[in-house]
Amino acid sequence: MQIFAHRGASAEAPENTLLAIAKALEYQVDGIEIDVHQIGQELVVIHDRWVQRTTNGKGLVANLDFKQLRSFDAGLGQQVPTLWEVMILVAGQCNLNIEIKGLQDTSILFSIMAKAEQELGFTTEQLIVSSFDHHLLSQIKTLKPETQIGALTASKPIKYAEFAAELGAFSVNADMAFLDEAFVLDAHRRGLKVFVYTVDEPEDLAQLYRWNVDGVFCNKPRAAKNYIRSISSQK
Ligand code: G3P
Ligand code: MG
Numbered sequence: 001m002q003i004f005a006h007r008g009a010s011a012e013a014p015e016n017t018l019l020a021i022a023k024a025l026e027y028q029v030d031g032i033e034i035d036v037h038q039i040g041q042e043l044v045v046i047h048d049r050w051v052q053r054t055t056n057g058k059g060l061v062a063n064l065d066f067k068q069l070r071s072f073d074a075g076l077g078q079q080v081p082t083l084w085e086v087m088i089l090v091a092g093q094c095n096l097n098i099e100i101k102g103l104q105d106t107s108i109l110f111s112i113m114a115k116a117e118q119e120l121g122f123t124t125e126q127l128i129v130s131s132f133d134h135h136l137l138s139q140i141k142t143l144k145p146e147t148q149i150g151a152l153t154a155s156k157p158i159k160y161a162e163f164a165a166e167l168g169a170f171s172v173n174a175d176m177a178f179l180d181e182a183f184v185l186d187a188h189r190r191g192l193k194v195f196v197y198t199v200d201e202p203e204d205l206a207q208l209y210r211w212n213v214d215g216v217f218c219n220k221p222r223a224a225k226n227y228i229r230s231i232s233s234q235k
Helices: 018-026 066-071 083-090 106-119 134-143 162-166 181-189 202-210 221-233
Strands: 002-006 031-039 042-045 095-100 127-131 148-153 171-175 193-197 215-218
Touching (some): 002 193, 002 221, 018 031, 018 083, 031 083, 042 066, 042 083, 042 106, 083 106, 095 148, 106 134, 127 134, 127 171, 148 162
Parallel strands (some): 002 031, 031 095, 095 127, 127 148, 171 193
Antiparallel strands (some): 031 042
């Protein structure tokens, strides 16, 4: 079961900052998950639509200009990073799940991903683009079919993972709150990976491990890695 650092190692450093990404790399995670918004022609790494929870600034991300956003402190003196800055730091050392929160121009994303493969040593298999916006995922898949799509859901659909298969997704990225074994079995039967958020409790990790889930997004990736190692060595 792969361990993804959720918003970087976000329990130990300010979420979605280069510090949190660096911590995750230090723990040798299998992957890192980040949240991305578009500001003008830049893609920036921040979770919320509004900046106040995670920075000392104020305002709607979409209404700020890049310079303003960069003037804010995202915690411990960190700036809100760009997607490209995160990619430079990760540089193909692990998988990168880019969760799209806001994107108007898909060509910006495509050119950053292509450049990351050409210049930073990422493989196509290491990059996953996920979103709760399935219309956007469908558009991405149509424009660039080789993109690995993660179809996010916070619900348990009547037809389980059918929506993700219809999108041509690589994975279904599901909320722990509604996941059950039937959902996992259905997704696997359709050839989809199952990644689950947000998982830090050992009991949850153990259950997902028993269900053969493929990956988990953890705020405490080091603890999760140690725990999974301990239960897998008991087998
Ligand atoms: O990508 C998994 C998870 O991050 C989705 O929810 O709100 O934490 O971005 P959220
Ligand atoms: Mg996210």
